[in-house]
Amino acid sequence: MGWQQYQRLEKLFVFTNKIRLDEAILSNAKSLRFIGLTATGTDNIDLSSADKYGIAVYNIRAYCTQSVVEYVFGALLYFTHNIGRFVQTVKLGEWQNSNNFCMLKYPIRELSGMTLGLVGHGELGRGVEKIAQEFGMTVLIARRPGTSAKHDDGRTDFRELLRRADVISLHCPLTDDTRDLIGEEEFRLMKTDAILINTARGGLIDSTAMAAALRNGEIGAAAVDVLPKEPPTDGNPLLDYDGLNLIITPHIAWAAIEARQNAINQLAANVATFLKGGEKNRVL
Numbered sequence: 130m131g132w133q134q135y136q137r138l139e140k141l142f143v144f145t146n147k148i149r150l151d152e153a154i155l156s157n158a159k160s161l162r163f164i165g166l167t168a169t170g171t172d173n174i175d176l177s178s179a180d181k182y183g184i185a186v187y188n189i190r191a192y193c194t195q196s197v198v199e200y201v202f203g204a205l206l207y208f209t210h211n212i213g214r215f216v217q218t219v220k221l222g223e224w225q226n227s228n229n230f231c232m233l234k235y236p237i238r239e240l241s242g243m244t245l246g247l248v249g250h251g252e253l254g255r256g257v258e259k260i261a262q263e264f265g266m267t268v269l270i271a272r273r274p275g276t277s278a279k280h281d282d283g284r285t286d287f288r289e290l291l292r293r294a295d296v297i298s299l300h301c302p303l304t305d306d307t308r309d310l311i312g313e314e315e316f317r318l319m320k321t322d323a324i325l326i327n328t329a330r331g332g333l334i335d336s337t338a339m340a341a342a343l344r345n346g347e348i349g350a351a352a353v354d355v356l357p358k359e360p361p362t363d364g365n366p367l368l369d370y371d372g373l374n375l376i377i378t379p380h381i382a383w384a385a386i387e388a389r390q391n392a393i394n395q396l397a398a399n400v401a402t403f404l405k406g407g408e409k410n411r412v413l
Contacts, residue, residue: 144396145173147359152178163187163403165396169252170330171412172303179413186412187399191252192391193383197328198256200382201298202264204352208324209243211235213373241265246294248287248310249301249329257298269294274306291318296326303330311335316342322349328382331356340366343375350374354382 140160143150146167155161155178164174166188179186207213214235218224224232245261247254248271258268272284291297297319301307311325312335319325325348327334336357342348351374356365359380367377395410402409 142400147173149173150179151175155179155182155184158182158184163400165399166412167392167396170302172330176413185403187403187410188412189392189395189399190410192395193385193388194252194256196385196388197253197382198260199385200328200354200378201257201326202260204326204376205240205296205324207376208350208352208374209238209240211237213376217373243267243295244269244293246271246285246290246297248290248297248299251300253328254298254300257300266296288315288318291315292320294323295320296324298326299329299333301329301333303332308332309335311338313338313341316347319348321346324349325351327351327353327355329355331359337366340370343370343372350376352376352378354378355380 140158142163142165143158143161144165144167150164150173152175155175161182161184164179164184164186166174166186169188169190169192171186171188174186176186215232218232218234223234240261241264244267245257246269247258250258250270254270258270261268269285269290270283271287271290272278274287278284278286285293299311301310310333316338319342325334325339331353334353339351339353343351353367353376356367356377358365361368367375399410402411
């Protein structure tokens, strides 16, 4: 391929994940015809503007299911077995100075019999549900806000789910309706030993309210792989909390080596599909 031809193609295709492509940017991208999202979520793309300017948008799907599901249960087992606290007892020399061969200073719980509440029941939510059932957990699926029972048979009212669940795992997209989905009021509804896991989007949770809930014992523990702003260059209330009942990781739940290869394979396939006029993985 010659350099001039390459330059022309370069203007036709854009690949992005977190960079916001809004009306102002897209209106000036006169040659742009393809946006390839390197993730599933589309909240960083002004889809109405892309549609207006005839720009195709493709995303990648189901590329990191195994990785995210394993993260969720890794975090959950970390808390239910109180691993962080037991590791600390060893570091502090408590086990070394104990008269017992095992220390039962903190409670250890099995997952069997616990209730898992899923907020979001797409590819990732269903993956978590499958493993939860293998562990013997009862699974509740949240009804979408604003819908009645007759529209979502078998689902549970969101507030009722918060009251009943021992574990709550978020797998829904970030939209105007779901931003700050969980705040002060929602934390007060949860069990005082509830475990909250967020591998979806940081904006689903009010970080200030979560820090307060953890500090005040309104919930038992939380694992978050996402924050409202990433990287959190302006800080975040959760980063200032140092309790052992909080895990924060830098958006890596999806990032197993195998998952990243899956993503690359899908990106390449999406370009080929677009050039052939295909619709697979096309958002619009």
